[in-house]
Amino acid sequence: MANLKQLAQSLGLSITTVSRALDGYSDVSAATRQRVREAADKAGYRPNASARRLRKQRAELVAVTLPSEPGHIGPLHFLDMLSGCAEHLAGAGLNLVIAPVPHGESELDMCRRFVDGRRVDAMLLVRTKRQDERVEFLQSRGFPFVTNGRTESAIQHPFIDGDGFSGFHAATLRFHQAGHRRIAHVGGPQDYFFAHVRRQGWEAAMSECGLSPDLYSEQMPTEQGGYEAALALLARSDRPTAIVCATDEMATGVLRALREVDGGQSISVVGHDDLPIGAFTSPALSTMRMTGGNLGRSFASLLLRTIAGEPAEALQELHSIEFVDRDSHHLPTILA
């Protein structure tokens, strides 16, 4: 119930002085500053957020869009990442709002609502497409944002991404060095940047090895999608001996298909994302993941810095990929 006016009145001071005392300005004497602070503590005073936001022209809010399309979102334990991000943003006085796209509305409409209504100071986009209309819109508005995943936008923007090309390139080479020759790729929709670049990594490695990137099946990035992709590959006469999957979720579907098919167990599988579920599949799923510590904190930091106006070029993080070897891949078949 306490506001600045009441606090000022009870102290016999002006609103201005109370405000500046609490903000620690030097033009209020140490004595009154002390007196004001004590009174504020006692009254449990906190500045009214809406009023400050209006006056300072900052929403003190960041929105993260939650995709409505099926399939898991990249980083392992997405909620943990959001939680970490929210915590670090809170340290700077910002809160994180989650913004699922409402039924019958596009992600673009949603961005528009947030931007034009000045509801937030920045946006965090996940699951970027190669041509991402949200990115284009925010860039046209000059609105701060950070993406999880790159795009093919001509204009630079802040992002954090894993180096999917190198990861899938290395995974494919590793299989090749272990003696595999029929190495398949189960890919996701190619309009997603991550899916495209992972496929390219696989293709590049294949052609470096003199193999044709032929064993390819594309599906939705879901368990069911992986299952169907695997069935398609297994029906071929040149059945693969190893399958590199665009995501762990697809890989679990692939494993399901392999369990249902004769000799399926001997086929190697590797996924990407290091979903917690991977440790429990049978066989336990070998996978890859982005390196780099507290992802949430990194996003928070990038968001704050882009709000502060730092140039996009300084706010781009491309992390390397590391392997998480479990039981679903067989390397020692030849091994030198």
Added chain:
Amino acid sequence: MANLKQLAQSLGLSITTVSRALDGYSDVSAATRQRVREAADKAGYRPNASARRLRKQRAELVAVTLPSEPGHIGPLHFLDMLSGCAEHLAGAGLNLVIAPVPHGESELDMCRRFVDGRRVDAMLLVRTKRQDERVEFLQSRGFPFVTNGRTESAIQHPFIDGDGFSGFHAATLRFHQAGHRRIAHVGGPQDYFFAHVRRQGWEAAMSECGLSPDLYSEQMPTEQGGYEAALALLARSDRPTAIVCATDEMATGVLRALREVDGGQSISVVGHDDLPIGAFTSPALSTMRMTGGNLGRSFASLLLRTIAGEPAEALQELHSIEFVDRDSHHLPTILA
């Protein structure tokens, strides 16, 4: 960039009229209403959120606290629930902010910040304790909130909860009817309401069957906690033949312990929550879950109604528990 003043000026109308036209008041003629709406659309005008919030004395925000303590949060796929909740809140013009408790701050401090700073219109609390200081604080402030899980508060408050007592009671009876006599319970910290009530359900069923509720082990509600609890139970001379676990996460730890011990595979296990991971453990985890459709929507509805001032008694949902039978429990040992 467009605000009401500029829009009004360009239309040759007053700010009042433009505002009321957009809000659909009847004291502006259909003609000018039309004219104003078109101009607003063309300019992409959206009312400044901070200004409206200040004027209307509503934050248009709801916060959900994310517990920092380890262990998974109840409902299956918590993020999906939040997403559904956020979507339905958005339909009423409210956004959902996620509020992890910052390092070195208590959940209570966090509530205080949100409430006293009028940063939100309501709070959503998860993982309630039997005596929950957050609940007491919010009640003392008369601040709207909804909990996921009941408390022992003397004053009523809105909640959604599963009927853990009946669920664990039924699960225990079911084991008894199948011939089990040494039925253990792996419980969580008893200051959590859910953990306490689940234990009580087990205890009640045991004593109804003339069995002493002796095979009990309590641990943190984590995989590791379940593992340790199971080890303790397995070390006993009256080793259990069935284990009812407070949560799926603990149950996966129990399964790990059983895999490491002679004859462990023959011991029945059932969990609670229906975590996605349960389908992939070996054996696949039998579990229980709360009935009731779109949980997120229910939370959103309760939040909106408590903000609107409906009495707490009308805003309490106790959902029954249903079994999800998979492979980790063995009922047919005797079976009539």
Added chain:
DNA sequence: AAGATCATCCAAAACGTTTTGGGTGTCAAC
């Protein structure tokens, strides 16, 4: 033709904060 009713519009206040641009009094310097 005066009064009442109605349809349409608007000026000004209010929400609670931060910031601008001084104002007042004291003290030291000249």
Added chain:
DNA sequence: GTTGACACCCAAAACGTTTTGGATGATCTT
């Protein structure tokens, strides 16, 4: 004893909206 310099304080404006309480004519009633 005037001039700065300094320390401390404050009135008022501003942020952009919603809402209150009319004002102005036009139309209808009697």
